[in-house]
Amino acid sequence: xxxxxxxxxxxxxxxxxxxxxxxxxxxxxxxxxxxxxxxxxxxxxxxxxxxxxxxxxxxxxxxxxxxxxxxxxxxxxxxxxxxxxxxxxxxxxxxxxxxxxxxxxxxxxxxxxxxxxxxxxxxxxxxxxxxxxxxxxxxxxxxxxxxxxxxxxxxxxxxxxxxxxxxxxxxxxxx
Amino acid sequence: xxxxxxxxxxxxxxxxxxxxxxxxxxxxxxxxxxxxxxxxxxxxxxxxxxxxxxxxxxxxxxxxxxxxxxxxxxxxxxxxxxxxxxxxxxxxxxxxxxxxxxxxxxxxxxxxxxxxxxxxxxxxxxxxxxxxxxxxxxxxxxxxxxxxxxxxxxxxxxxxxxxxxxxxxxxxxxxxxxxxxxxxxxxxxxxxxxxxxxxxxxxxxxxxxxxxxxxxxxxxxxxxxxxxxxxxxxxxxxxxxxxxxxxxxxxxxx
Numbered sequence: 221x222x223x224x225x226x227x228x229x230x231x232x233x234x235x236x237x238x239x240x241x242x243x244x245x246x247x248x249x250x251x252x253x254x255x256x257x258x259x260x261x262x263x264x265x266x267x268x269x270x271x272x273x274x275x276x277x278x279x280x281x282x283x284x285x286x287x288x289x290x291x292x293x294x295x296x297x298x299x300x301x302x303x304x305x306x307x308x309x310x311x312x313x314x315x316x317x318x319x320x321x322x323x324x325x326x327x328x329x330x331x332x333x334x335x336x337x338x339x340x341x342x343x344x345x346x347x348x349x350x351x352x353x354x355x356x357x358x359x360x361x362x363x364x365x366x367x368x369x370x371x372x373x374x375x376x377x378x379x380x381x382x383x384x385x386x387x388x389x390x391x392x393x394x395x
Numbered sequence: 396x397x398x399x400x401x402x403x404x405x406x407x408x409x410x411x412x413x414x415x416x417x418x419x420x421x422x423x424x425x426x427x428x429x430x431x432x433x434x435x436x437x438x439x440x441x442x443x444x445x446x447x448x449x450x451x452x453x454x455x456x457x458x459x460x461x462x463x464x465x466x467x468x469x470x471x472x473x474x475x476x477x478x479x480x481x482x483x484x485x486x487x488x489x490x491x492x493x494x495x496x497x498x499x500x501x502x503x504x505x506x507x508x509x510x511x512x513x514x515x516x517x518x519x520x521x522x523x524x525x526x527x528x529x530x531x532x533x534x535x536x537x538x539x540x541x542x543x544x545x546x547x548x549x550x551x552x553x554x555x556x557x558x559x560x561x562x563x564x565x566x567x568x569x570x571x572x573x574x575x576x577x578x579x580x581x582x583x584x585x586x587x588x589x590x591x592x593x594x595x596x597x598x599x600x601x602x603x604x605x606x607x608x609x610x611x612x613x614x615x616x617x618x619x620x621x622x623x624x625x626x627x628x629x630x631x632x633x634x635x636x637x638x639x640x641x642x643x644x645x646x647x648x649x
Contacts, residue, residue, distance in 0.1 A: 226435070247437050250546065257539050261441035367534035371448070374528070388647055 229255035230280050230350075232310075232321070233263055234271035240321035241273055243310060243350065252276075252358035260360075260368055269369045272360040279356040281330040285344040305353060307333035312348040319348055400463075400519075404585060407578035408519065409463045410481075411588055413471075414576060414623055416456035417482035420472060421630075422503060423449035424637055428490045441539060445500065448532045455525045462521065473641035477634040481576075481623045485568040487630045494547060494557035499565055501540035505605070506572055506598050507533045513589035522587070541605065548609030555610060562606070563614045570618030572598075 226248040232241040244263050249255035255274040264272065304326040311322040327333035330351040338349075360368055400408065426446035433439035457468035486503065490496050511533060514526035547554040573595035582588035603613045641647075 248435060249437065254542060254546070257542060258437035258441060260535075261444050261539075262437055364538075367531050367538065371532045371535065375451075384648060392644060392647075 226250050228277040229259070229274040230277050230352075231255075231259040231263060232273040232275075233259075233269055234273075235268055237270055241271070241308075241310075242321075243319040246277060247274070249274075256358060256360055264369055264372055268373060270365060271362070272368075273357050275352050275357045279353055281334065281351040283334060283349045283351075285347050288338075288349070289344050302328040304328050305355060308352045308354055308357070309333060309337040310350040310352070311337075311346055313346050315347060319350055324354070403578060404581050404587070405463050407576070407581045408587060409460050410576050411579065411582060412456050412460040412463070414481040416453045416460065416468075416471075417480050418486055418503075419449045419453035419456065421480070421482040421633065422486040422500070423447070423453060424633060425486060425488075425490050426496065426500065429496060434493055442496075445536055445539070448536065452529050452532070455529065459521045459525060469641070473638045474645070475634075477626065477631045478624070480626070480630065480634065482630075483568065483571040483623060484625070484627045484630075485565060485571065487627055487633055488565075488568075489629055491561065491564075492557060494554070495561040495564070497540055497543045497547065498558060498561040500536070501544050502565060502569070502602065504533055504536040504540050505601055508537050509594055509597055509601065510589070513594060516586070517588065518586040544605065544611075545609045548606070548611045558609075558611055562611060563616075566614045567616050567618055569599075570595075570620035571623060574620050574622055576623065 227250075228246050228248055229252070230246050231244050233244045234241050247255055247258040247262055249258050252274055256272055259272050259274055263269075305328075306324060306326050307330060308321055309323040309325070310319050312319040323337045325333055325336060327336055330353065334349055334351050423446045426442060426449065430439065430443045430446070433442050453472075454468060457466075457471060460466060461468060485499060488495075488499070508530065511526045511530040515523050515530065517523045517526065544558070547558050549555070573591040575591050579588065579591070583590050599613070606613055
């Protein structure tokens, strides 16, 4: 089946200054700028946010503990001397916590970056990993924080239980 | 500064606030007609957000007006005759295709962005404060609709053709936005509201320069200026739909 959708971008969100970027989901968009705008509208309507990152999904290497089990140690399976580039390693320590930025390091490939990052730790301790080449990342402009994220914080939202519709309907029926 | 307004000034200010609120309300209603129908899911959410923002801005202006006249915003919205609305015709036209709604929203966002900048300097503090708050959201709207204008204008032959057609249709309505209501000069003289003709010129200038970048042209036609008490044939049906539920049970509390 052909996919007629726009390309998918993975979205990472920084909730507060000093907190690591967390993976929140994905959006479809024709280009990185539209991906940022879509990410803002889909993920930042209500909660707090200080920054958004988007990256084309095809550039993200996701690895589960299952996949890493028994695989050759990635760092060792990299014999060539290809040019190094910076990678961001995201890790999900358990099923409750988010997939959050854990380490940044330079490597010749996503696999070797992950291998180096995991190091002697048992890869199967944590359920999920993601590796993002920093060069493929588009970040929201800190100067746009005001227009991008502040309005959501100033809004008050009513829960459905705040509306007295049920009681009202009863009164109307009794008339 | 809140209490020292003469009655004629107060009436003129209430009149202008009604126009601003009605513009936002009717545009919000037209935008909301895309909910569930936008070209992609992400844009459906984004445009519904914009519609909700505009609705929120309408309420802010109605509330400031209430502080002058005591009029309840819900009564104004749900129990007024179509002929009593003071929105410009541009916002009441049917939603058309995606290009039409995008061009309209973008033209209006551009206007609001400039208008609000001027309103931030209003000597009437509630208006200046509200303008500061609303303008943050309008900055984002403009970023969003501007991105679409650019991409559709420079997209395919068809997207460019549809965008140009939308512009050709909408531009003549632009003059009504800067049509001053009764006694507006009183408000300008007291630095409560900005002069509209100068703002209108800046609006056209900004639109023109953004359109060039998007490979689109400002139509040659000159916008016709006419009063806001004149409406198109489309407003009556819109208001009927907007008020339908509220009028079923006038005393209901929401």
